[in-house]
Amino acid sequence: MKTKNLILVSLFAALTAVGAFIRIPIPYVPFTLQYLFCAFAGVLLGPKLGALSQIIYVGMGLIGIPVFTEGGGIAYVFKPTFGYLIGFIVAAYVIGKIAERIQEITIPKAFMATLSGLFFVYLFGVVHLYLITNLYLGQSKSFYWALFYGFIVCVGGDLILSIIIAIVAAKILPRIS
Numbered sequence: 001m002k003t004k005n006l007i008l009v010s011l012f013a014a015l016t017a018v019g020a021f022i023r024i025p026i027p028y029v030p031f032t033l034q035y036l037f038c039a040f041a042g043v044l045l046g047p048k049l050g051a052l053s054q055i056i057y058v059g060m061g062l063i064g065i066p067v068f069t070e071g072g073g074i075a076y077v078f079k080p081t082f083g084y085l086i087g088f089i090v091a092a093y094v095i096g097k098i099a100e101r102i103q104e105i106t107i108p109k110a111f112m113a114t115l116s117g118l119f120f121v122y123l124f125g126v127v128h129l130y131l132i133t134n135l136y137l138g139q140s141k142s143f144y145w146a147l148f149y150g151f152i153v154c155v156g157g158d159l160i161l162s163i164i165i166a167i168v169a170a171k172i173l174p175r176i177s
Contacts, residue, residue, distance in 0.1 A: 036161045
């Protein structure tokens with residue numbers, strides 16, 4: 001891997017960690033800026049390096065570095081919000097793959113790419129929230145409950161972030177390509 005790519009991958013892993021601590025506490029799933037940096041990693045670094053930055057971020061947390069919203073360590077996989085972290089890896093890859101296939105990036109196209117990635121963040125996040133809450137924590141919660149607290153309550157902020165990402169990507173990508 002080239003030195004430039006190594007630095008950029010590390011930078012986006014670090015930015016995602018910083019995004020974990022810029023949060024708005026809401027019940028069950030806090031709103032953070034992690035998705036902002038995850039999506040930018042996909043758009044700017046491409047699918048493989050974008051996903052790698054998120055793998056490094058998740059790996060740092062799992063080995064015990066307190067980079068997640070509520071700390072770190074291998075036991076974090078049993079936290080209700082861990083699925084969102086797995087979703088970040090998939091999202092960065094998907095967003096990067098879509099962005100690299102777009103010949104002329106526009107705000108609507110970039111927005112659709114970020115929405116595609118956001119779908120996977122919420123897919124993994126809501127399913128994990130539901131399973132961990134019911135099977136590991138022993139609470140009896142419906143899937144609607146997980147959908148409400150894990151998606152409906154949070155998605156507005158992420159849609160605003162997606163618009164910001166799309167605007168910035170449409171302005172930056174043509175200049176750095």
